[in-house]
Amino acid sequence: MIQNIKSLLIGLTKExxxxxxxxxxxxxxxxAQEAGAHxxxxxxxxxxxxxxxxxxxxxxxxxxxxxxxLHALAEAVAESARADxxxxxxxxxxxxxxxxxxELRTAFTQQARLxxxxxxxxxxxxxxxxxxxxxxxxxxxxxxxLIIPADRESFGCRRVMLAWDGSARAARAAADAxxxxxxxxxxxxVSVTGEKDLPDTIxxxxxxxxxxxxxxxxxxxxxxxxxxNVADALRDAAERFGADMIVMGGFVHSRLREMLLGGVxxxxxxxxxAPLFMAY
Numbered sequence: 001m002i003q004n005i006k007s008l009l010i011g012l013t014k015e016x017x018x019x020x021x022x023x024x025x026x027x028x029x030x031x032a033q034e035a036g037a038h039x040x041x042x043x044x045x046x047x048x049x050x051x052x053x054x055x056x057x058x059x060x061x062x063x064x065x066x067x068x069x070l071h072a073l074a075e076a077v078a079e080s081a082r083a084d085x086x087x088x089x090x091x092x093x094x095x096x097x098x099x100x101x102x103e104l105r106t107a108f109t110q111q112a113r114l115x116x117x118x119x120x121x122x123x124x125x126x127x128x129x130x131x132x133x134x135x136x137x138x139x140x141x142x143x144x145x146l147i148i149p150a151d152r153e154s155f156g157c158r159r160v161m162l163a164w165d166g167s168a169r170a171a172r173a174a175a176d177a178x179x180x181x182x183x184x185x186x187x188x189x190v191s192v193t194g195e196k197d198l199p200d201t202i203x204x205x206x207x208x209x210x211x212x213x214x215x216x217x218x219x220x221x222x223x224x225x226x227x228x229n230v231a232d233a234l235r236d237a238a239e240r241f242g243a244d245m246i247v248m249g250g251f252v253h254s255r256l257r258e259m260l261l262g263g264v265x266x267x268x269x270x271x272x273x274a275p276l277f278m279a280y
Contacts, residue, residue: 002035002157004179009115011108012043012077013130025081026153027146027275028119032090034155035179039092040115041081042108045074046101046129071098101129105136112141119146124270134269138250138280144176146245147269147276160184161243161274162211163234163264164191164204169249173279174207177247180277181216188241189220192233231267243274250278 010028014021025041032039048063048070078096085092097107112118118137123130138145157180164170174181181187189211191204204220211218225233238246250265268276 002031002037002179002183005031005035005116006037007115007117008032008035008037008039009108009111009118010039010041010081011118011120011133012041012074012081013133014121021150022121023148023150023153024119024121025084027148027155029081029085029088029090029092031119031146031155032085032092033088037090037116039085039090040111041078041085041092041094042111043074043077043081043094043096044104044108045070045096045098046104047071047099049100067098071096074098105133108133109137109141112137112143112145115143117144117146119148122147122149122269122272122276126266126270131269138278144173144277144279147272147278149272149275152275156244157184159186159188159241159243160245160247161188161190161234161238161241162207163246163248164189164207165249166191166203166206167249169251169280171207171249173247173249173277174211176279177245177277178211178214178216180245181211181247182214184244185217186241187211187216187218188237188243189218190234190237191220191222192225192230193222231264234264234268235271235273238273245277246272246274247277250280 008028008031010024012022012025028039048067050059050063074096078094082092082094097104120134123134125131134147160181162174189204189208204222208218208220223233223237
């Protein structure tokens with residue numbers, strides 16, 4: 001049983017076509033079932049608009065028809081989610097917002113602040129609007145996110161891996177993820193050395209007693225970065241341990257640096273072997 005998770009926001013932002021599969025809904029509903037939590041499902045569609053110079057009736061008609069189609073698809077997904085939640089015994093609220101992307105991003109951020117946790121599908125493309133939504137919610141909602149890879153459609157946290165670098169954001173993530181670490185059979189605290197902007201000794205042993213006092217079964221691992229690549233070391237560790245969840249702070253380096261040069265956050269958002277619990 002997952003304690004102290006009482007409200008989940010599940011964001012569905014895919015195009016709802018055969019090539020756009022969402023794992024977030026199944027994962028989120030199974031987590032809500034395990035935690036006895038309320039689930040708010042938002043099946044969002046982005047409203048298309050024409051540049052003001054395009055005023056032809058034909059163009060306007062085509063955009064109107066496409067918006068109607070997108071909204072109808074989202075409403076169908078919301079209705080299906082309502083039925084899935086009822087079948088799982090999960091109390092839910094379902095919505096199908098249809099608005100421009102800036103307004104949609106603002107609405108999601110406001111909703112995220114009213115929930116314990118937001119669950120979204122992973123988006124490998126760094127320039128895709130869904131990635132922009134992930135980064136906005138991570139840095140502006142004040143609440144943690146769970147990013148779900150496409151192959152994880154049901155919740156599990158038998159083994160949780162905490163990526164610990166001693167930063168304030170890692171501490172925030174560790175605190176927010178305590179319900180999952182308490183419920184896990186094992187928690188692997190992984191510190192990676194060899195990244196030039198981090199101290200040589202990160203002291204995963206310092207956070208272990210704190211987690212143990214909260215009931216987590218902790219093992220500390222100090223690993224060397226392969227060629228200075230922290231993200232690869234974390235991925236390898238998660239696969240070796242069979243982690244069901246990776247917990248980490250987001251954007252320890254500046255977002256601009258990560259965007260231009262890459263970084264651990266961007267790398268794991270692109271490809272994570274397990275659901276990624278992030279806080280900022």
